[in-house]
Amino acid sequence: MKLSTQIEARDADHPFFTFEFFPPRTDQGFENLMSRISRLSALNPIAISVTWGAGGSTKDRSLELASLTQQSGLDTILHLTCTNMERGLIDEVLKTAKEQGIQNILALRGDPPRGKEEWIPADPRFTRAIDLVSYIRSVPEYSDWFCVGVAGYPDGHPDTTTDEDTEISRLKQKVDAGADFIVTQLFYDADYFISWYKKVREQGSPFDSVKPFFLIPLRRYNGTRNSWSHADTNIFLHDDSLVKDYGVKLAVAVIQEVQSGTGINGFHFCTLNLEKSVQRVLQTLGWAGSSSTAPNKLIADSVPGDLASSSTPVQGDLVISPQSATDSATLGLSSILTTTVEAGSGELNKAATWDDFPNGRFGDFKSPAYGDQDQWGGSNFSKNEALIESGKPKTVEDLTNIFLDHLHSKLSSTPFSSGPLSAESLTILPHLERLNKRGWWTVGSQPAVNGASSSDEVVGWGPRSGYVFQKCFVEFFCGEKDVEVIEKKIIESGNGWVHYFAGNYKGECRTNVPEGGRNAVTWGVFPGQEIVQTTIIERESFLHWKDEAFSIWSEWASYYRPDSDERKLLEDVRDNRWLVSIVHHDYLDPEALWTFLLDQ
Template sequence: MKLVEKFEQARGPFYTFEFFPPRTEQGFSNLLLRISRLADLKPLAINITWGAGGSTKNQTLDLASLTQREYGIDTVMHLTCTNMMQGSVDDALRAAKDIGIQNILALRGDPPRGEEYWIPTDPRFTHALDLVTYIRSTPEFSEAFSIGVAAYPDGHSDAVHNEDEEIEHLKAKVDSGADFIVTQLFYDVDNFLRWLQKIRARGITVPIIPGVLPIQTYASFLRVTKLCGTYIPDAIRADLEPIKHDDQKVKDYGVSLAVKMVRRLVDEGGLRGFHICTLNLEKSVERVLENLGWTPRHAKVQNKLIAESPGSAEQPTDTNTELIVTPASATSSATTGLAAHVPKDGDTGKGEANYAATWDEFPNGRFGDVNSPAFGTQDLWGGFGRIPPIGSRPSTLADITALSLRFLRGEITSYPFSPAPLSSESQLILPHLLRLAKNGWWPVGSQPAVDGLQSDDGTVGWGPAGGYVYQKSFVEFFASEDIVERLEKAIGKVKGVVDFLAGNKMGDLRTSMQATERNAVTWGVFPGQEIVQSTIIEQESFITWKEEAFSIWTNWASQFPPGSQERRLLEGVRDTRWLVNVTHHDFKDPDALWRFLFEDIGLDDPSLI
């Protein structure tokens, strides 16, 4: 069913959920279980994101097909037009139509990086407006879809236009055939209400669905708001400051804040529908709707009260269209072989399904569990990451080394492998990271050894307070094949003490680990819970990250014209270096990993550079 028609039929508050295609097969399977459980909350529809330039096209279509056809959930497929190859827009629209999808969120997507004029693109599509116009003007698609578009209450992160210009552009998209609007996330409700009034005054009358993102962790909150250009009110910053090292309190605050925001938007803005960004997690979403009193359970209670009221006629008040019953497979455990979070007092539900809802809550993202649907969290409505502005033109290996050292020393706040400054945790091992970088082995990921520090520690703590956290030390860096061979020989002599994974762009993999071996490198012990393993290193997760890491070299190189010295250098590094991960299992000795690398392997040897 078309979403705009469902908006009209909804008799009360309604909501949609947003998911992104997971990066691994197991994450994909577990997301289906997660969606099937969240379907019990009766969302009006779910949204499936589309990676920049079609980077997740197959996964998006596969996921959308399952949710639309097999689960019977109306699905909104995101579709971007930037860098889409000739004919790919038609292919995507036909595929969506064939699987019964009737709703598209038309987005521009990430802008071309640098001078990407040499990548073949369809000249018809440079903005979301072009995509809307094309769909509405093409007989094959014009009546097939309800089209949504994006709006940015805090301004677009690219800051190309001022607010009035952005509103005019939004009006043009609506005039061209868009029939609903979904906003980017925001936290300044006062500004949103002002913006909403301005939008309506301009004559934009289609439904506006605010984007709501419950805060999951303090670090992810800062990252996402920075990437989206979201304004954070001072009051929210002040509220988060004293609790930022307690993940559970941050999560609780995120739920409470989302509930307060939604209530204000209903009471003061007259809004009925909301778009909830899940980040492929479920517990906070469930808690927000429970606290709002919007779940089907609440609707049944309200119906019963109305039916039992003296003199009142029995009236249905369910706000959402009924969904097909969840498949039986959804009752199977998604936590096989994993430590699960035991429900706390106040959590709804008991047993296996509830564990599946919470086992990957702390933390989520790149350094998490490859089985988690949230592994490799995407930037909202874009790709897995953008190359930040560098401001330098590396033409030699020494230039790359200098850039890496500047980032590690805090002289610059981002570089291609990190959109954010060096973490305080990495500062604990900074001399070792600098030593690696000085020798041309540029580090891109690491963590220090930790032996039972309190979970609310301001540097390495995570999860709820009152627990203790542990870490094995590891480091990831780019190295030559000679280093990989040295590592392989040295680790063979200390089997069981050190493990490594190394891969290159061509797909070659060398490792001391078995294909199914899982190395928990971060875990926590919390009151009333089983041991929680929040970070797992294994072949599948490493290969997933390796592919992204080498794509970063490609994207960085694409900022420079073909044939330029800078591009030849960066592509040469991409084609010849290996990404290496080395983990030391002695978490009680903070220097064990570094003695192994610098004394046993001899990474300071000038002949290796």
């Protein structure tokens, strides 16, 4: 059903909301996201939205996820961007979406492709979101079928310096072109949004006919640190649970202020594929399970009666058994919902703990949110920064000096590190220096820690009343002959204490980790909790990190002319070096890994 039709059929005073998800990086994460969406659908969102990667980078997964949710009874909004998109690909996506019954599109210009400083269209016919809106409305087979949404920017567009009146004028043009609803960017200042909203409404037609606006509330700590005091920041850095608590309170406050100041009743939650915080926000507002005028058909048909009729969110005492991707496509979400198990009864089913772990490169690759906060995450190292920070490397020695200069704070960043060395890494600086002087360029590491206080300013994390532990590990780029030397040394003198992964650009992977083996290298012990494992190294996630790492070499090389010495060097490194990750399991000895690697 069209989102506009859904909204028109509702009581104008009744709050409603939508949830946003992104296609997970791993097959396991994708499977488990289906169960997560099923649980969250018990809260009765009027629709869910599925994000779109630049240039169709997540095209297949985005369409698969959107098709599954739409066919399973959840009205779905598919994001679509102009970035690196040509008409043929846009037509293919719209045709597939229509065939799958998807009637809602969020038309966006999109962010610049990774590593680009400016947004450059791949097709001159699609340079802004208005071009997508106009195109959809110009094609008879799409015009009446799709309900089209666009983005609003109360804090200004991140890639422009245009004034507020110009931004509002551009928004008006998108609505004139045929947009049915508006989703605003993320914001935290309710007063500023209310002021912006009133200016928009003062423009009158066509805004009088556009459907109610949405806002995207708080997402995570990194997006809000600038709004907190220094004292608050120090506390939150230690305890992720406090971050979540603060986020829930802030989201509730912003929503209530916006409601009171504007009468807006539609809200869009950027879930980051997580669920606990969204549940808590809606429960605090008293909206849990009350968004739709009637119970969500998907839930009513599938969940035991006591749960289907509940007005409270699904809690951690019930989780849904993951199904294979094939099963999900065949059976639909409603069938997946029919099987429940106790939380914690198996590793794959510990959905209640997924939100407690980091979901970036060191998180659980089975989590639906795995990869969102990926440390590689795109280098965010623009061409201008590359030329200023890295200059013009023409030899391997030049690259070695770049990595050493970063260790010594002479360079503030590299393509593999967006900031200076952390305080934790500084504790092992002499060892990292020796590796880099050998030509083994380090991109990740941590020291061994044996029961440090969780309040320790350098290595502490989690609630204050606990202890944290770490196994020492390091990741670096080196040549194939170096990999062979390391492998031989592990076999001859590792004595079972050393595990490694090594991978290259060509897709080869070497390891001595047993099939299915997973190394927890950071864990904490806190009152009233099971052991908390926050950093995990295993094959699946390593392969994702490896691919991302070598794509950064490609990106870096692209900043120089095709025939330049710099480009030839960087592409040669990409093609011939290996990424190596080594863990030493003796965390009682802080020198164990370094003695093993560096002593001749």
